[in-house]
Amino acid sequence: EPIRVVVTGAAGQIAYSLLYSIAKGDVFGKDQPIILVLLDIPPMLPVLDGVVMELQDCALPLLREVIPTDEVEVGFKDIDAAILVGSMPRKEGMERKDLLKANVAIFKTQGAALDKYAKKTVKRIFREEKSKSFWYKGHHVLVVGNPANTNCLIASKSAPSIPKENFSCLTRLDHNRASSQVAIRCGVSSDKVKNVIIWGNHSSTQYPDVHHAKVDLHGAEMGVYETVKDEAWLRGDFISTVQLRGAAVIKSRKLSSAMSAAKAICDHMRDIWFGTKEGEFISMGVYAAGNSYGVPEDLIYSFPVQIKNKTWKIVDGLPINDFSRAKMDATAAELVEERDTALDFLSQ
Numbered sequence: 279e280p281i282r283v284v285v286t287g288a289a290g291q292i293a294y295s296l297l298y299s300i301a302k303g304d305v306f307g308k309d310q311p312i313i314l315v316l317l318d319i320p321p322m323l324p325v326l327d328g329v330v331m332e333l334q335d336c337a338l339p340l341l342r343e344v345i346p347t348d349e350v351e352v353g354f355k356d357i358d359a360a361i362l363v364g365s366m367p368r369k370e371g372m373e374r375k376d377l378l379k380a381n382v383a384i385f386k387t388q389g390a391a392l393d394k395y396a397k398k399t400v401k402r403i404f405r406e407e408k409s410k411s412f413w414y415k416g417h418h419v420l421v422v423g424n425p426a427n428t429n430c431l432i433a434s435k436s437a438p439s440i441p442k443e444n445f446s447c448l449t450r451l452d453h454n455r456a457s458s459q460v461a462i463r464c465g466v467s468s469d470k471v472k473n474v475i476i477w478g479n480h481s482s483t484q485y486p487d488v489h490h491a492k493v494d495l496h497g498a499e500m501g502v503y504e505t506v507k508d509e510a511w512l513r514g515d516f517i518s519t520v521q522l523r524g525a526a527v528i529k530s531r532k533l534s535s536a537m538s539a540a541k542a543i544c545d546h547m548r549d550i551w552f553g554t555k556e557g558e559f560i561s562m563g564v565y566a567a568g569n570s571y572g573v574p575e576d577l578i579y580s581f582p583v584q585i586k587n588k589t590w591k592i593v594d595g596l597p598i599n600d601f602s603r604a605k606m607d608a609t610a611a612e613l614v615e616e617r618d619t620a621l622d623f624l625s626q
């Protein structure tokens with residue numbers, strides 16, 4: 279049976295890099311037929327037609343149907359996975375939270391539409407509770423549009439019939455950036471670095487943490503701190519490079535990142551579908567309720583996560599030193615402020 283995957287902002291630049299990878303089986307598997315639903319706003323329908331033509335012209339065997347639309351009831355009907363990209367990107371000099379007013383309304387509307395039209399698949403979700411950790415099976419809504427954490431929280435709050443655990447936001451791009459910076463520094467390929475963590479907000483307050491990360495150096499697994507042997511870099515330029523990378527790409531390209539964002543979306547969704555590797559964790563923004571790190575509960579906060587049977591679980595019990603604690607709290611404080619501002623906008 280084909281699965282139905284909706285991508286919003288389908289006429290935009292991230293979607294242009296993303297749709298081919300999804301349609302050729304990089305995300306949901308090489309044997310999984312797909313119906314791609316492309317949602318954008320009415321003025322972009324002519325552009326969507328061009329995207330449909332190109333997808334057809336790729337002659338991809340797994341792609342059974344492409345449905346372009348500007349209607350949420352068509353876009354979200356019976357979906358198995360939703361990738362919510364559609365929104366405004368920031369320009370040079372803006373912070374991601376400057377997009378809050380413009381974008382948060384989109385995610386409120388789309389959360390409500392998911393609640394209404396995506397119900398059939400949502401009912402297939404079941405929930406199993408294990409002490410403090412929660413495991414869920416089900417279909418997934420990934421929020422990419424910025425400010426991604428707060429948009430995700432608002433979409434989820436606007437979809438009360440969908441469990442919060444079926445929503446996540448993209449911090450995998452930051453995770454990949456952190457892994458790659460460490461790999462370059464150690465002179466290894468990026469697949470030799472595992473278990474970096476992005477804590478908190480997909481913003482310049484995010485905390486890229488390598489205290490628990492490992493590098494495979496010629497077959498020997500080593501801690502990143504002991505391998506890099508440069509605490510000043512790890513606590514200084516490494517962190518700021520990852521925190522400010524989005525802005526650096528905009529400054530250079532005059533457009534926000536798209537190829538790397540699309541790759542990160544594929545990594546994120548593939549891990550939801552197929553699980554994370556044994557002994558490894560990845561970063562994603564998830565609902566903070568029940569976390570063991572003292573992060574305020576009513577936030578979408580990026581944590582280290584392991585995924586099995588399409589269900590994610592925050593990795594508990596990692597020791598947190600004072601340096602990390604302060605940074606984790608600072609990014610949480612920003613998220614609290616963003617949430618309250620967003621709720622304020624939406625109530626006006």
Ligand SMILES: NC(=O)c1ccc[n+]([C@@H]2O[C@H](COP(=O)([O-])OP(=O)(O)OC[C@H]3O[C@@H](n4cnc5c(N)ncnc54)[C@H](O)[C@@H]3O)[C@@H](O)[C@H]2O)c1
Nearest residue numbers: 287289290291292318364365366367422423424448451539
């Ligand atoms: N979380 C991340 O890591 C990450 C990474 C890169 C970009 N982003 C964000 O992703 C978003 C999209 O970036 P882009 O470069 O593709 O932008 P873009 O401007 O190229 O494309 C955005 C598309 O969204 C469409 N759109 C706007 N409102 C919509 C709505 N209500 N419903 C459906 N579609 C709508 C636009 O018409 C446009 O086609 C931005 O907010 C950007 O900041 C997030």
Ligand SMILES: O=C(O)CC[C@H](O)C(=O)O
Nearest residue numbers: 368374424524525534535
């Ligand atoms: O706003 C930006 O920073 C650009 C898009 C994305 O969030 C990124 O991290 O590259």
